[in-house]
Amino acid sequence: MGISSDKKLPKSQKEKIINEEIKLDSNSENKNHKKEKEGNIKNIEIINLLKTVKSKFIIKKIFSCLEENMKLTIIVHNKKFQNLFGLDTIYYKNKIGKSRIIEKNGICKEYTLKNILIFEGEFKNGKKNGNAKEFDNYDGKVSFEGTYLNGKRNGKGKEYSCLGYLKFDGEYLNGYKIEGKGYNDKGKLIFELERNGKGKEYYDNGNLKFEGEYLNEKKNGKGKSYYKNGKLEIEGEYKFDKLNGKVKKYDEYGELRFDGEYKNGNKWNGKEKDVYFQGEYLNGKRWDGKGSEFENVKLGPTDFRTIKAFEGEYINGKKKGKREIYDRKSKTCVLKEIDEENDIKSDN
Numbered sequence: 001m002g003i004s005s006d007k008k009l010p011k012s013q014k015e016k017i018i019n020e021e022i023k024l025d026s027n028s029e030n031k032n033h034k035k036e037k038e039g040n041i042k043n044i045e046i047i048n049l050l051k052t053v054k055s056k057f058i059i060k061k062i063f064s065c066l067e068e069n070m071k072l073t074i075i076v077h078n079k080k081f082q083n084l085f086g087l088d089t090i091y092y093k094n095k096i097g098k099s100r101i102i103e104k105n106g107i108c109k110e111y112t113l114k115n116i117l118i119f120e121g122e123f124k125n126g127k128k129n130g131n132a133k134e135f136d137n138y139d140g141k142v143s144f145e146g147t148y149l150n151g152k153r154n155g156k157g158k159e160y161s162c163l164g165y166l167k168f169d170g171e172y173l174n175g176y177k178i179e180g181k182g183y184n185d186k187g188k189l190i191f192e193l194e195r196n197g198k199g200k201e202y203y204d205n206g207n208l209k210f211e212g213e214y215l216n217e218k219k220n221g222k223g224k225s226y227y228k229n230g231k232l233e234i235e236g237e238y239k240f241d242k243l244n245g246k247v248k249k250y251d252e253y254g255e256l257r258f259d260g261e262y263k264n265g266n267k268w269n270g271k272e273k274d275v276y277f278q279g280e281y282l283n284g285k286r287w288d289g290k291g292s293e294f295e296n297v298k299l300g301p302t303d304f305r306t307i308k309a310f311e312g313e314y315i316n317g318k319k320k321g322k323r324e325i326y327d328r329k330s331k332t333c334v335l336k337e338i339d340e341e342n343d344i345k346s347d348n
Contacts, residue, residue: 050081116140127151136162146172161185171195176216197221203228212238227252236262279314286314297326307333315341 046066053059063081110119117140121132128148136143141164146157152175159168163185170180170193182191184204193199193214201210207230212223219238227233231252237245242265249258260270260281267281272289279289295309305326312321318340324333 121148138162215240239264282317285317287317289314299328310338312338 046062050059050062053062059081106123107121108123109117111117116135116137118135118137119128119132120135121128122130124130128151130147132144132146132148133142134144135141139162141162142160143162144153144157144159146153147155149155153172154174155172157168157170157172158166161167165185165187166183168177168180168182171178177193179193179195181189181193184190186204188204188206189202190204191199191201197213197215197220199210199212199214200208203209205228207228208226209228210219210223210225212219213221215221218241220240221238223234223236223238224232225234229252231254232250233252234243234247234249236243236247236249239245243262244264245262247258247260247262247270248256251257257274258267258270258272260272261268263284266284268284269281271280272278276293277286277289277291279291280287290313292311293309294306296304296306298304307324307326308322310319310321310323312319314320320339320341321337322335323338325336326332327334
Protein backbone atom coordinates (compact mmCIF):
# COMPACT_ATOMS: atom_id res chain seq x y z
CA MET A 1 0.00 0.00 0.00
CA GLY A 2 1.45 3.38 -1.03
CA ILE A 3 1.85 6.33 1.38
CA SER A 4 -0.28 9.38 0.59
CA SER A 5 -0.69 12.71 2.33
CA ASP A 6 -4.16 13.26 0.85
CA LYS A 7 -6.62 13.25 3.74
CA LYS A 8 -9.69 13.16 1.46
CA LEU A 9 -11.10 9.71 0.77
CA PRO A 10 -12.16 8.54 -2.72
CA LYS A 11 -15.88 8.11 -3.21
CA SER A 12 -15.50 4.32 -3.71
CA GLN A 13 -13.70 3.94 -0.38
CA LYS A 14 -16.41 5.84 1.48
CA GLU A 15 -19.09 3.69 -0.13
CA LYS A 16 -17.24 0.53 0.92
CA ILE A 17 -17.18 1.71 4.52
CA ILE A 18 -20.91 2.43 4.45
CA ASN A 19 -21.78 -0.95 2.90
CA GLU A 20 -19.81 -2.87 5.53
CA GLU A 21 -21.53 -1.19 8.48
CA ILE A 22 -23.35 -3.37 11.02
CA LYS A 23 -27.13 -2.92 10.88
CA LEU A 24 -28.77 -2.19 14.23
CA ASP A 25 -32.30 -3.20 15.24
CA SER A 26 -33.09 -0.24 17.49
CA ASN A 27 -35.30 2.86 17.00
CA SER A 28 -32.19 5.06 16.73
CA GLU A 29 -30.80 3.03 13.79
CA ASN A 30 -30.34 5.91 11.34
CA LYS A 31 -28.74 8.17 13.93
CA ASN A 32 -26.28 5.47 15.02
CA HIS A 33 -25.41 4.63 11.41
CA LYS A 34 -24.55 8.25 10.71
CA LYS A 35 -22.27 8.43 13.74
CA GLU A 36 -20.54 5.17 12.83
CA LYS A 37 -19.96 6.29 9.23
CA GLU A 38 -18.44 9.55 10.39
CA GLY A 39 -16.30 7.69 12.92
CA ASN A 40 -14.98 5.18 10.40
CA ILE A 41 -14.15 7.87 7.86
CA LYS A 42 -12.35 9.82 10.59
CA ASN A 43 -10.39 6.69 11.58
CA ILE A 44 -9.15 6.14 8.03
CA GLU A 45 -8.19 9.80 7.68
CA ILE A 46 -6.11 9.49 10.85
CA ILE A 47 -4.48 6.31 9.54
CA ASN A 48 -3.53 8.11 6.33
CA LEU A 49 -2.10 10.93 8.41
CA LEU A 50 -0.02 8.56 10.54
CA LYS A 51 1.38 6.90 7.41
CA THR A 52 2.86 10.21 6.26
CA VAL A 53 4.73 10.70 9.54
CA LYS A 54 8.26 9.29 9.50
CA SER A 55 9.11 9.68 13.19
CA LYS A 56 8.12 6.73 15.38
CA PHE A 57 8.23 9.03 18.42
CA ILE A 58 5.66 11.44 16.93
CA ILE A 59 3.44 8.54 15.76
CA LYS A 60 3.36 7.16 19.30
CA LYS A 61 2.52 10.61 20.70
CA ILE A 62 -0.39 10.99 18.27
CA PHE A 63 -1.58 7.45 18.97
CA SER A 64 -1.57 7.94 22.75
CA CYS A 65 -4.08 10.82 22.40
CA LEU A 66 -6.64 8.80 20.43
CA GLU A 67 -9.79 7.19 21.78
CA GLU A 68 -9.69 3.50 22.60
CA ASN A 69 -12.02 2.41 19.77
CA MET A 70 -10.00 4.43 17.29
CA LYS A 71 -6.82 2.72 18.53
CA LEU A 72 -8.48 -0.64 17.99
CA THR A 73 -9.34 0.17 14.38
CA ILE A 74 -5.76 1.22 13.65
CA ILE A 75 -4.23 -1.82 15.36
CA VAL A 76 -6.55 -4.43 13.85
CA HIS A 77 -6.22 -3.36 10.22
CA ASN A 78 -2.58 -2.27 10.03
CA LYS A 79 0.31 -4.68 10.55
CA LYS A 80 2.78 -1.80 10.52
CA PHE A 81 1.25 -0.25 13.63
CA GLN A 82 0.78 -3.63 15.33
CA ASN A 83 4.55 -4.12 15.18
CA LEU A 84 5.32 -0.52 16.08
CA PHE A 85 3.22 -0.45 19.24
CA GLY A 86 3.91 -4.06 20.21
CA LEU A 87 0.20 -4.71 20.75
CA ASP A 88 -1.74 -7.94 20.21
CA THR A 89 -3.18 -8.45 16.73
CA ILE A 90 -6.23 -10.32 18.08
CA TYR A 91 -9.57 -8.55 18.24
CA TYR A 92 -11.71 -8.99 21.36
CA LYS A 93 -15.12 -7.88 22.61
CA ASN A 94 -16.16 -7.60 26.22
CA LYS A 95 -19.47 -8.84 27.69
CA ILE A 96 -21.53 -5.85 26.56
CA GLY A 97 -20.19 -6.12 23.00
CA LYS A 98 -18.17 -2.91 22.97
CA SER A 99 -15.05 -3.28 20.87
CA ARG A 100 -11.86 -2.55 22.74
CA ILE A 101 -8.34 -3.77 23.53
CA ILE A 102 -8.58 -5.53 26.89
CA GLU A 103 -6.37 -7.32 29.37
CA LYS A 104 -6.72 -11.03 28.60
CA ASN A 105 -8.16 -12.16 31.91
CA GLY A 106 -11.55 -13.71 32.62
CA ILE A 107 -14.04 -14.82 29.96
CA CYS A 108 -13.18 -13.37 26.56
CA LYS A 109 -14.17 -13.76 22.94
CA GLU A 110 -11.71 -13.85 20.08
CA TYR A 111 -12.62 -12.68 16.57
CA THR A 112 -10.98 -12.66 13.15
CA LEU A 113 -10.30 -9.32 11.49
CA LYS A 114 -13.61 -9.82 9.67
CA ASN A 115 -15.38 -9.92 13.05
CA ILE A 116 -16.06 -13.69 12.94
CA LEU A 117 -16.10 -15.39 16.34
CA ILE A 118 -13.40 -18.10 16.51
CA PHE A 119 -12.85 -18.55 20.25
CA GLU A 120 -14.80 -18.13 23.46
CA GLY A 121 -13.37 -19.08 26.83
CA GLU A 122 -11.38 -18.24 29.93
CA PHE A 123 -8.06 -16.37 30.05
CA LYS A 124 -5.56 -15.97 32.83
CA ASN A 125 -2.38 -13.86 32.64
CA GLY A 126 -2.88 -13.39 28.92
CA LYS A 127 -3.20 -17.12 28.12
CA LYS A 128 -6.12 -19.46 27.54
CA ASN A 129 -6.90 -21.23 30.80
CA GLY A 130 -10.08 -23.15 31.58
CA ASN A 131 -13.18 -24.10 29.60
CA ALA A 132 -13.23 -23.04 25.98
CA LYS A 133 -14.92 -23.37 22.61
CA GLU A 134 -13.42 -22.84 19.16
CA PHE A 135 -15.46 -22.09 16.05
CA ASP A 136 -14.98 -22.65 12.32
CA ASN A 137 -13.99 -19.52 10.38
CA TYR A 138 -16.51 -20.11 7.60
CA ASP A 139 -19.75 -21.46 9.01
CA GLY A 140 -19.39 -20.66 12.72
CA LYS A 141 -19.88 -24.26 13.85
CA VAL A 142 -18.05 -25.53 16.94
CA SER A 143 -14.72 -27.11 15.91
CA PHE A 144 -13.43 -27.81 19.44
CA GLU A 145 -14.75 -27.81 22.98
CA GLY A 146 -12.69 -28.66 26.02
CA THR A 147 -10.17 -27.18 28.43
CA TYR A 148 -6.92 -25.22 28.15
CA LEU A 149 -3.93 -24.81 30.43
CA ASN A 150 -1.31 -22.09 29.85
CA GLY A 151 -2.43 -21.55 26.26
CA LYS A 152 -2.53 -25.21 25.19
CA ARG A 153 -5.24 -27.83 25.05
CA ASN A 154 -5.06 -29.80 28.24
CA GLY A 155 -7.56 -32.27 29.66
CA LYS A 156 -10.72 -33.63 28.11
CA GLY A 157 -11.83 -32.29 24.74
CA LYS A 158 -13.71 -32.95 21.52
CA GLU A 159 -12.97 -32.00 17.92
CA TYR A 160 -15.56 -31.63 15.16
CA SER A 161 -15.28 -31.43 11.38
CA CYS A 162 -16.64 -28.55 9.28
CA LEU A 163 -19.56 -30.88 8.52
CA GLY A 164 -20.31 -31.21 12.21
CA TYR A 165 -19.38 -34.84 12.83
CA LEU A 166 -17.27 -35.84 15.83
CA LYS A 167 -13.62 -36.31 14.81
CA PHE A 168 -11.97 -36.92 18.17
CA ASP A 169 -13.11 -37.52 21.71
CA GLY A 170 -10.43 -37.87 24.35
CA GLU A 171 -7.75 -36.18 26.40
CA TYR A 172 -4.96 -33.71 25.62
CA LEU A 173 -1.64 -32.91 27.27
CA ASN A 174 0.35 -29.79 26.32
CA GLY A 175 -1.61 -29.50 23.08
CA TYR A 176 -1.22 -33.14 22.01
CA LYS A 177 -3.75 -35.97 21.97
CA ILE A 178 -2.70 -38.59 24.51
CA GLU A 179 -5.82 -40.71 24.88
CA GLY A 180 -9.07 -41.10 22.98
CA LYS A 181 -10.79 -42.16 19.78
CA GLY A 182 -11.03 -40.69 16.30
CA TYR A 183 -13.85 -41.12 13.77
CA ASN A 184 -14.49 -40.60 10.06
CA ASP A 185 -17.47 -38.77 8.54
CA LYS A 186 -19.57 -41.92 8.79
CA GLY A 187 -18.97 -42.26 12.51
CA LYS A 188 -16.65 -45.26 12.13
CA LEU A 189 -13.64 -45.63 14.41
CA ILE A 190 -10.40 -44.92 12.51
CA PHE A 191 -7.87 -44.59 15.34
CA GLU A 192 -7.54 -44.89 19.09
CA LEU A 193 -4.83 -43.81 21.51
CA GLU A 194 -3.95 -45.12 24.95
CA ARG A 195 -2.38 -43.12 27.75
CA ASN A 196 0.73 -45.34 27.68
CA GLY A 197 1.58 -44.12 24.17
CA LYS A 198 0.25 -47.11 22.27
CA GLY A 199 -2.36 -46.74 19.56
CA LYS A 200 -4.21 -48.29 16.66
CA GLU A 201 -5.43 -47.18 13.24
CA TYR A 202 -8.19 -48.80 11.19
CA TYR A 203 -9.30 -49.05 7.56
CA ASP A 204 -12.83 -48.06 6.53
CA ASN A 205 -13.77 -51.75 6.47
CA GLY A 206 -12.85 -52.01 10.17
CA ASN A 207 -9.66 -54.01 9.65
CA LEU A 208 -6.57 -53.05 11.60
CA LYS A 209 -4.23 -50.75 9.66
CA PHE A 210 -1.51 -50.04 12.23
CA GLU A 211 -0.74 -50.84 15.86
CA GLY A 212 2.22 -49.58 17.81
CA GLU A 213 3.75 -46.72 19.77
CA TYR A 214 3.07 -43.01 19.30
CA LEU A 215 4.62 -39.77 20.50
CA ASN A 216 2.96 -36.39 19.91
CA GLU A 217 0.47 -38.04 17.52
CA LYS A 218 3.28 -39.53 15.39
CA LYS A 219 4.41 -43.13 15.08
CA ASN A 220 7.42 -43.43 17.32
CA GLY A 221 8.84 -46.75 18.48
CA LYS A 222 7.89 -50.30 17.54
CA GLY A 223 4.89 -50.90 15.30
CA LYS A 224 3.15 -53.12 12.79
CA SER A 225 1.18 -52.12 9.71
CA TYR A 226 -1.21 -54.28 7.76
CA TYR A 227 -2.68 -54.56 4.27
CA LYS A 228 -6.40 -53.99 3.89
CA ASN A 229 -6.89 -57.75 3.62
CA GLY A 230 -5.45 -58.14 7.13
CA LYS A 231 -2.02 -59.50 6.12
CA LEU A 232 1.08 -58.12 7.86
CA GLU A 233 2.90 -55.55 5.69
CA ILE A 234 5.60 -54.00 7.91
CA GLU A 235 7.07 -54.89 11.27
CA GLY A 236 9.66 -52.44 12.50
CA GLU A 237 10.72 -49.31 14.30
CA TYR A 238 9.57 -45.75 13.67
CA LYS A 239 10.81 -42.27 14.49
CA PHE A 240 8.56 -39.24 13.89
CA ASP A 241 6.33 -41.22 11.49
CA LYS A 242 9.27 -42.56 9.44
CA LEU A 243 10.75 -46.05 9.46
CA ASN A 244 13.99 -45.88 11.40
CA GLY A 245 15.76 -48.99 12.77
CA LYS A 246 15.16 -52.69 12.22
CA VAL A 247 12.45 -53.44 9.65
CA LYS A 248 10.82 -56.38 7.94
CA LYS A 249 8.51 -55.89 4.94
CA TYR A 250 6.18 -58.46 3.41
CA ASP A 251 4.04 -58.66 0.28
CA GLU A 252 0.29 -59.30 0.34
CA TYR A 253 0.87 -63.06 0.23
CA GLY A 254 3.10 -63.09 3.31
CA GLU A 255 6.45 -63.48 1.54
CA LEU A 256 9.37 -61.56 3.11
CA ARG A 257 10.57 -58.84 0.72
CA PHE A 258 12.99 -56.84 2.88
CA ASP A 259 14.90 -57.67 6.05
CA GLY A 260 17.29 -55.10 7.39
CA GLU A 261 17.59 -51.52 8.63
CA TYR A 262 16.00 -48.20 7.67
CA LYS A 263 17.32 -44.70 8.31
CA ASN A 264 15.04 -41.64 8.14
CA GLY A 265 12.52 -43.51 6.01
CA ASN A 266 15.06 -44.99 3.56
CA LYS A 267 16.48 -48.49 3.21
CA TRP A 268 19.95 -48.43 4.72
CA ASN A 269 21.34 -51.91 5.34
CA GLY A 270 19.85 -55.33 4.63
CA LYS A 271 18.58 -57.73 2.01
CA GLU A 272 15.77 -57.17 -0.46
CA LYS A 273 13.90 -59.48 -2.78
CA ASP A 274 11.50 -57.32 -4.75
CA VAL A 275 10.37 -56.65 -8.32
CA TYR A 276 13.03 -54.02 -9.04
CA PHE A 277 15.89 -55.27 -6.90
CA GLN A 278 17.19 -58.55 -5.54
CA GLY A 279 20.29 -58.05 -3.45
CA GLU A 280 21.89 -56.21 -0.52
CA TYR A 281 21.99 -52.63 0.76
CA LEU A 282 24.95 -51.02 2.48
CA ASN A 283 24.88 -47.49 3.94
CA GLY A 284 21.87 -46.53 1.87
CA LYS A 285 23.16 -47.86 -1.46
CA ARG A 286 22.29 -50.94 -3.47
CA TRP A 287 25.54 -52.78 -2.93
CA ASP A 288 25.42 -56.24 -4.48
CA GLY A 289 22.65 -57.74 -6.59
CA LYS A 290 20.53 -57.26 -9.69
CA GLY A 291 17.89 -54.66 -10.36
CA SER A 292 16.51 -51.77 -12.38
CA GLU A 293 15.84 -48.06 -11.91
CA PHE A 294 13.50 -45.65 -13.71
CA GLU A 295 13.28 -41.91 -14.21
CA ASN A 296 10.99 -39.39 -15.92
CA VAL A 297 12.23 -37.30 -18.86
CA LYS A 298 10.44 -33.99 -19.39
CA LEU A 299 9.53 -33.51 -23.04
CA GLY A 300 7.26 -30.51 -22.61
CA PRO A 301 5.37 -28.49 -19.97
CA THR A 302 3.03 -31.41 -19.24
CA ASP A 303 4.63 -34.18 -21.30
CA PHE A 304 6.81 -36.80 -19.58
CA ARG A 305 8.26 -40.12 -20.64
CA THR A 306 9.44 -42.84 -18.27
CA ILE A 307 12.75 -44.41 -19.26
CA LYS A 308 14.85 -47.15 -17.76
CA ALA A 309 17.66 -45.30 -16.01
CA PHE A 310 19.48 -48.54 -15.27
CA GLU A 311 19.20 -52.29 -15.62
CA GLY A 312 21.94 -54.67 -14.61
CA GLU A 313 24.15 -55.55 -11.66
CA TYR A 314 25.35 -53.73 -8.56
CA ILE A 315 28.87 -54.78 -7.57
CA ASN A 316 30.39 -53.18 -4.45
CA GLY A 317 28.00 -50.26 -4.89
CA LYS A 318 28.92 -49.72 -8.57
CA LYS A 319 26.59 -50.24 -11.51
CA LYS A 320 27.35 -52.49 -14.43
CA GLY A 321 24.74 -52.86 -17.15
CA LYS A 322 22.69 -50.67 -19.49
CA ARG A 323 20.64 -47.51 -19.35
CA GLU A 324 18.32 -45.73 -21.77
CA ILE A 325 19.18 -42.28 -23.13
CA TYR A 326 16.31 -40.38 -24.74
CA ASP A 327 17.19 -38.88 -28.14
CA ARG A 328 15.03 -35.80 -28.69
CA LYS A 329 15.73 -35.66 -32.43
CA SER A 330 14.67 -39.20 -33.22
CA LYS A 331 12.27 -39.33 -30.26
CA THR A 332 13.56 -42.78 -29.38
CA CYS A 333 15.58 -44.33 -26.56
CA VAL A 334 19.16 -45.44 -27.15
CA LEU A 335 20.78 -48.08 -24.93
CA LYS A 336 24.15 -47.23 -23.41
CA GLU A 337 26.56 -49.53 -21.60
CA ILE A 338 27.46 -48.60 -18.02
CA ASP A 339 30.44 -49.85 -16.05
CA GLU A 340 31.05 -47.53 -13.11
CA GLU A 341 33.77 -49.78 -11.73
CA ASN A 342 35.93 -48.97 -14.76
CA ASP A 343 34.70 -45.39 -15.04
CA ILE A 344 32.97 -45.98 -18.36
CA LYS A 345 29.98 -43.63 -18.10
CA SER A 346 27.41 -42.40 -20.58
CA ASP A 347 26.62 -38.74 -21.20
CA ASN A 348 23.21 -37.61 -20.04
